[in-house]
Amino acid sequence: MKTTTRFNQAIEKLYKAFHNNTLNPECCNQCAVGNILDNTDAWKHLSDFHGATQLNYLGLVHQNLGRKFNGYSPIELLQIEATFLKACGYTLPLHHTHKKPKRTPENLFNGLEAVVKLLCKFDNVPNVMDCSILFDYKSEKSKTIQLV
Known part of the structure; x- marks a missing residue:
């Protein structure tokens, strides 16, 4: 599958951050x-x-x-961050009065999974996190769509 440079770089950075435990939803860095x-x-x-x-x-x-920042437009960056935070369980926008979810590997993974799906959508590539392809599985929803 052919992907863009910005996609590959973003995925690599997110992968490293997740595995190095340097992914923190509440820190802008x-x-x-x-x-x-x-x-x-x-x-x-x-x-x-x-x-x-x-x-x-x-x-x-x-x-x-x-303007682009590492290949992404300002609106794309805001969409990426909002997607990440929401999938991690945060109420948007962040505010000190909102309930904060625990920073668990599961929550961070959920956030990353949602971001990867969005990055794939931005670059018009199949969702690399979709494992149904590995098992040659089609959901009932996709079967219905194919029959129509």
């Missing part, structure tokens, strides 16, 4: 986007709240100028 952007937090200035999917003025300027 160590969250999904922080890791994709080489453990920097400059991306947090693209929106007003961590986990928000709406660009602020600065984010809109970068988006409208066509």
Whole structure:
């Protein structure tokens, strides 16, 4: 399967962060986007709240100028982070009054799985986390779609 450079680099960074226990949803340097952007937090200035999917003025300027950060546009970065946080069990946007889920390997894996699915969608490649292909399995939903 042919993938993009940005996809390969992002997956490699997320994989390393997960296995090195340096993936922290509440830290802008160590969250999904922080890791994709080489453990920097400059991306947090693209929106007003961590986990928000709406660009602020600065984010809109970068988006409208066509800027990319390690291959990803500002809106893609916000979508990646929101997807990660939501799949980890957080209420968005992050706020100190919201209930925080425990930072367990299972929650982090769920977040990564959702991010990988989104990255595949961005680059129009099959979901590399979908193991049904390995077992030649088709869900009832996909069988119904094929019959119609």
